[in-house]
Amino acid sequence: MASQNHSEEFYDDWQDPLARERAKLHNREVFEESKKQRDNYLGYGVQYGKWVLSSLLLLHGGAFIAISQIQGGLEIYFPIIGQYHIAGIIFALLSGFFAYLNFMFLAKWAQRYTSPVMLYRQDGWPKNEDKYDPVNATAWASLSVGLLSALMIIFSAVDLLKHLNKPAFQY
DSSP: OOOOOOOOSBGGGOSOHHHHHHHHHHHHHHHHHHHHHHHHHHHHHHHHHHHHHHHHHHHHHHHHHHHHHSTTHHHHTHHHHHHHHHHHHHHHHHHHHHHHHHHHHHHHHHHGGGOGGGGTBGGGSOOOOOSOOHHHHHHHHHHHHHHHHHHHHHHHHHHHHHHHHSOSSOO
């Protein structure tokens, strides 16, 4: 069997009919899977962003409500631990924002593999010439800022326990 030269741009120009059909089948599968993944990434981004925001905001908002329900809580406890929950809310919002960006970048990446040109032309496949990787950058940013938000809850609890264990009067 002669060696195949697959340098032709159109798959229909290939001499080997089996190689041509395999390439077309493979490209169709990649194309269809990429369309599904693109749509999934968009849906996941919305759901994950809502989950991160609601969970972290619920915890920090609940802390504010708990402080306000204690008699004199806003005057006594808010100056001690309030800054942690304010920072936690800001970090939670940033985490949700980065999660949203992450899934938008994933959807954009998957969109590159949904060009119908790749079904019939070899040069229709996307080139990986990206200098930056926004998908991993935003994933790590969302994770890091979300962990900072969760740490604010722990820091708040530690400071509150320190304050509650402090004697009321010092001699």
